[in-house]
Amino acid sequence: MPIPTDFRQRITEYLEAVTGSPVEIISLQTMAGGASRDTWLIHMRAQGQEERLVLRRDLPTSMLDRTLDREQEFALMTAAHAAGVRVPQPRWFCSEPHILGEPFLIYGYVEGVSLGAQVVSRPELAEARRRLPEQMGEQLARIHRMDAASFDFLPGPRPGYSPAQEAVLQVRAMLIRLGVQNPTLAFGVRWVERHLPAGGEAVLLHGDFRVGNFIVSESGLNGIVDWEFSRLGDPCEELAWPCLRDWRYGNGSLRLGGIGQREPFIQAYERASGRTIDRKIVDFWEILGNLRWAVTALSQANRHLAQGETSVELASLGRRSAEMQLEMLRLIAEQGV
Amino acid sequence: MYDRPTLNELLDAVRVHLEENIIPLLKDDRKLYYQTLVAVNMLRIAGRELTMNALHMQAEWDRLNFLQGSSGTIPADDDEARQALAERNHRLCEDIAAGAYDQHPRKAALFEHLLATAVEQLQVANPHFIQVLALEDNERDRRR
Numbered sequence: 001m002p003i004p005t006d007f008r009q010r011i012t013e014y015l016e017a018v019t020g021s022p023v024e025i026i027s028l029q030t031m032a033g034g035a036s037r038d039t040w041l042i043h044m045r046a047q048g049q050e051e052r053l054v055l056r057r058d059l060p061t062s063m064l065d066r067t068l069d070r071e072q073e074f075a076l077m078t079a080a081h082a083a084g085v086r087v088p089q090p091r092w093f094c095s096e097p098h099i100l101g102e103p104f105l106i107y108g109y110v111e112g113v114s115l116g117a118q119v120v121s122r123p124e125l126a127e128a129r130r131r132l133p134e135q136m137g138e139q140l141a142r143i144h145r146m147d148a149a150s151f152d153f154l155p156g157p158r159p160g161y162s163p164a165q166e167a168v169l170q171v172r173a174m175l176i177r178l179g180v181q182n183p184t185l186a187f188g189v190r191w192v193e194r195h196l197p198a199g200g201e202a203v204l205l206h207g208d209f210r211v212g213n214f215i216v217s218e219s220g221l222n223g224i225v226d227w228e229f230s231r232l233g234d235p236c237e238e239l240a241w242p243c244l245r246d247w248r249y250g251n252g253s254l255r256l257g258g259i260g261q262r263e264p265f266i267q268a269y270e271r272a273s274g275r276t277i278d279r280k281i282v283d284f285w286e287i288l289g290n291l292r293w294a295v296t297a298l299s300q301a302n303r304h305l306a307q308g309e310t311s312v313e314l315a316s317l318g319r320r321s322a323e324m325q326l327e328m329l330r331l332i333a334e335q336g337v
Numbered sequence: 338m339y340d341r342p343t344l345n346e347l348l349d350a351v352r353v354h355l356e357e358n359i360i361p362l363l364k365d366d367r368k369l370y371y372q373t374l375v376a377v378n379m380l381r382i383a384g385r386e387l388t389m390n391a392l393h394m395q396a397e398w399d400r401l402n403f404l405q406g407s408s409g410t411i412p413a414d415d416d417e418a419r420q421a422l423a424e425r426n427h428r429l430c431e432d433i434a435a436g437a438y439d440q441h442p443r444k445a446a447l448f449e450h451l452l453a454t455a456v457e458q459l460q461v462a463n464p465h466f467i468q469v470l471a472l473e474d475n476e477r478d479r480r481r
Contacts, residue, residue: 030367030368181423181426181427181430182426182430183426183429183430183433183447183450183451183454184451184454184455186429186430186433186434187433187438187447187448187451189434190433190434190436190438190439194439250469252469252470252473253473253476253477312372312375312376312379313371313372313375315379316375316378316379319382319458319461319462319463320462320463322455322458322459322462322463323459323462323463323466325455325458326452326455326456326458326459326466326467326470329448329451329452329455330470332448333448333452337444337445337448
């Protein structure tokens with residue numbers, strides 16, 4: 001994608017302002033990102049020192065109805081970094097619209113790959129994949145220990161509702177908003193409502209903790225990114241989410257993100273968190289996770305269909321929903337319908 | 338009667354053009370490259386839907402008849418058939434939500450219907466997905 005010279009100039013000026021020294025941009029390139037943001041890799045030199053930085057900018061629309069803005073994401077990453085979670089070091093946040101049009105944040109570049117298809121397949125990452133389940137469990141325990149009370153912007157279950165009840169309410173609301181009459185999704189909602197786990201504490205969740213949002217190098221998990229879906233929820237929800245088939249990137253028999261089995265991950269989490277995890281509740285959340293992702297896929301397609309955001313990628317998600325629907329049915333069958 | 342190319346042949350012509358002439362030019366623009374691969378895949382989906390749609394609508398109709406104890410025939414007109422199926426599915430969703438399929442044997446019958454419907458959807462949207470699941474199931478059964 002051609003980079004407007006103006007864009008480079010504006011970033012240079014911004015970096016000079018925040019570092020207080022002359023900055024030379026050696027290279028500026030786009031990185032793989034989602035449909036809701038763009039991500040740039042900046043290689044710069046200031047005061048004789050070379051540095052690599054990542055810039056993430058909001059695009060005018062967002063992937064889901066409830067996402068955090070860049071400033072909130074920046075605050076979370078900063079707190080996570082301080083809590084010893086492996087996150088790239090957050091550097092600056094800018095909300096001034098006249099710099100790049102939209103708010104953006106800048107953090108330190110972390111070496112490694114994050115694309116799921118590469119994480120599950122690259123030969124040089126074999127050892128990393130062996131380590132990942134335990135690293136993921138240990139890191140997730142650290143995230144769930146973060147002080148949720150210091151972030152008043154995090155969405156969470158409404159008063160009187162458990163995280164699972166809240167999730168079902170949201171799925172139902174999305175189906176109504178979309179006007180979808182799909183018996184498989186109706187059955188999924190019904191099944192989930194009839195199998196709700198009792199209670200469930202609400203802790204700070206990363207919100208999208210899975211292969212694809214991890215920067216992985218040969219030594220394993222180097223950085224956890226994409227904090228924009230962070231919210232309050234059930235710890236078991238986030239133990240189930242990285243197990244969803246869609247996050248296995250074609251490596252379906254390895255339940256944990258196409259890289260390993262679930263059990264070492266949960267055991268590492270239990271050791272690090274001190275919690276005892278009921279596997280049955282994790283199973284429940286994997287079913288609910290597939291239901292939620294199936295409905296979200298339809299919602300994404302609807303942005304193309306009805307909300308004026310012409311995008312072949314968004315449109316294609318509508319027909320991907322059936323993958324999550326079938327997976328949900330298969331998981332329900334394992335529970336005995 | 339239209340002259341050839343047929344609808345399927347038109348879709349194929351566009352797809353092959355994109356694959357052979359356009360995609361190789363996009364290697365340096367990751368986003369556009371990926372988006373165009375997605376577009377090519379959509380043309381494949383459209384082609385499979387053209388081939389299988391009538392068969393799948395009939396099969397879904399027959400299963401709904403069995404499930405809902407009905408014996409009506411599917412409208413001959415394509416749009417009317419689609420509309421009638423949508424209405425039946427709407428009613429089925431309401432019945433599911435009201436608990437009409439909570440108990441056996443209706444629950445099991447519904448489940449079989451939903452499974453068949455999801456598989457049919459994927460025969461159009463992503464046949465590879467079903468093949469991979471079948472291989473995985475075989476492998477797991479073999480190890481047991």
